[in-house]
Amino acid sequence: MARDPNQAKKSRESIMNSAISEFARVGFHQAKISDIVANAGFSQRTFYIYFKNKEALYMEILENWKNKLIQQFIIGKNDPNVQITVRRRWEEIFKFMAYNPDYTRAVYYMNPYIEEIRKDILNSLIQTMTSGQENKYLRKDISIGILAESTLATIESLSLRYVLNGKESSIFLAEQLSDIYLNGVFKKS
Structure with missing residues (x-):
């Protein structure tokens, strides 16, 4: 089943916004993917659909x-x-x-x-x-x-x-x- 492109964009943005908040709160090195996705309401599996790793997300x-x-x-x-x-x-x-x-x-x-x-x-x-x-x-x-x-x-x-x-x-x-x-x-x- 194909993903809805609008929903995919919203999910990606939600993860990015959660990451921004987490990086601002604890810094890059202390931020955990599990906390980022939990705050965004997604699983770690969803994270890896959009980003290779935490550093790739941060660099973007x-x-x-x-x-x-x-x-x-x-x-x-x-x-x-x-x-x-x-x-x-x-x-x-x-x-x-x-x-x-x-x-x-x-x-x-x-x-x-x-x-x-x-x-x-x-x-x-x-x-x-x-x-x-x-x-x-x-x-x-x-x-x-x-x-x-x-x-x-x-x-x-x-x-x-x-x-x-x-x-x-x-x-x-x-x-x-x-x-x-x-x-x-x-x-x-």
């Missing part, structure tokens, strides 16, 4: 999250108002991080493979910022590598301290950061 979750975050960096080339664009990008990044806190925790803060993910995110930021320099949005005399590293560190730190626990809104953080990045921190004389 990581890849999906990373690609969605990287999409938040993209800035339109012909956007006439750089200030609004910068604020909007910061806001979208923090909204993404806050949308599913377990997903962000599981992928970013409880991840044994974080350095590989960081490297991919950093490379994406470098590409985006290099394009910004070429399109004259960013100054030519700044190091894109340092700017990208500091931006990624800002995303990581503020997400962990303010976004994931709901201490500040994405809008407030975006307004603050776009002001700092666009206007600097020193009082104008």
